[in-house]
Amino acid sequence: MKIGLIGYGRMGRLVEARAQARGHQTVVIATSRDAERTAEELAGRLQGCSVAVDFSVAHAVLRNIEACARARVPLVEGTTGWNERLPQAQAILDERGGAMVYGANFSIGANLFYRIVAHAAKLIAPFSDYAPFIEEAHHAGKRDAPSGTALKLRALLAPHWPAEISIAATRAGHIPGTHRVGFDSTDDQILLQHEARTREGFAAGALLAAEWIVTKQGGCYEFSELIDRIIEERGKRS
Numbered sequence: 001m002k003i004g005l006i007g008y009g010r011m012g013r014l015v016e017a018r019a020q021a022r023g024h025q026t027v028v029i030a031t032s033r034d035a036e037r038t039a040e041e042l043a044g045r046l047q048g049c050s051v052a053v054d055f056s057v058a059h060a061v062l063r064n065i066e067a068c069a070r071a072r073v074p075l076v077e078g079t080t081g082w083n084e085r086l087p088q089a090q091a092i093l094d095e096r097g098g099a100m101v102y103g104a105n106f107s108i109g110a111n112l113f114y115r116i117v118a119h120a121a122k123l124i125a126p127f128s129d130y131a132p133f134i135e136e137a138h139h140a141g142k143r144d145a146p147s148g149t150a151l152k153l154r155a156l157l158a159p160h161w162p163a164e165i166s167i168a169a170t171r172a173g174h175i176p177g178t179h180r181v182g183f184d185s186t187d188d189q190i191l192l193q194h195e196a197r198t199r200e201g202f203a204a205g206a207l208l209a210a211e212w213i214v215t216k217q218g219g220c221y222e223f224s225e226l227i228d229r230i231i232e233e234r235g236k237r238s
């Protein structure tokens with residue numbers, strides 16, 4: 001694949017290294033130096049890419065989605081902090097026939113964790129003494145809080161607990177990404193945790209998503225849907 005990288009920081013560089021190891025090529029790199037470019041201008045730069053991977057900043061995401069859709073380049077959207085703009089993103093993709101796979105967390109483990117948390121929520125909710133809470137911890141350089149993954153976890157719990165669910169965010173040192181979901185009762189506490197050891201898992205998932213979205217003509221997919229398909233296929237085989 002000929003990859004266009006939007007964002008060339010911690011994640012962008014890692015995606016490039018893994019992509020090269022899999023025989024792909026980076027042909028375009030866009031950074032904060034491209035911040036003033038319009039969607040049309042960025043689309044011009046992305047012409048000829050087979051796929052784009054965006055790990056940049058939340059305020060640039062709609063422009064990046066429009067640029068990819070204009071250039072007819074399928075997009076892997078890994079940036080977090082733009083959840084409330086998803087309907088606008090979908091409208092852009094619909095209007096221009098673009099293809100995008102997005103996810104707050106591209107690690108396979110975190111996506112399996114979503115499934116475990118959803119199941120735990122269903123199991124525990126009928127026991128009214130238990131109250132859920134979320135904790136997340138990340139490196140000091142992370143801009144958004146709560147993390148995109150914590151917001152996704154809250155969305156999984158919300159149908160079972162109508163009251164606001166507390167999310168505590170820690171920003172310190174070099175933590176790649178830890179998420180905990182707890183259920184607290186008078187007598188005990190149930191604690192579930194996903195801890196990324198490095199960022200490699202995010203990069204590997206983003207490449208998996210890139211190799212998948214490149215085959216799609218259009219549409220807006222959440223990465224967890226892709227994981228659901230993989231779980232289903234592997235379940236049939238075993």
Ligand SMILES: NC(=O)C1=CN([C@@H]2O[C@H](COP(=O)(O)OP(=O)(O)OC[C@H]3O[C@@H](n4cnc5c(N)ncnc54)[C@H](OP(=O)(O)O)[C@@H]3O)[C@@H](O)[C@H]2O)C=CC1
Nearest residue numbers: 007008009010011031032035055056060078080104105106
């Ligand atoms: N979905 C997932 O699995 C994961 C998501 N993330 C998310 O990815 C995003 C990036 O994270 P990370 O790599 O750690 O961040 P970094 O701060 O390390 O990198 C951000 C990059 O974006 C570039 N940038 C800034 N403004 C613009 C702009 N207007 N247009 C294009 N590029 C721009 C920066 O440019 P410059 O180099 O010039 O500063 C930099 O290269 C965050 O939202 C983070 O939450 C992170 C890890 C996993």
Ligand SMILES: O=C(O)C1=N[C@H](C(=O)O)C[C@H](O)C1
Nearest residue numbers: 080104105142147148149177
């Ligand atoms: O910024 C990060 O580093 C991470 N961001 C994602 C998020 O906001 O959930 C995923 C991961 O935890 C790392």
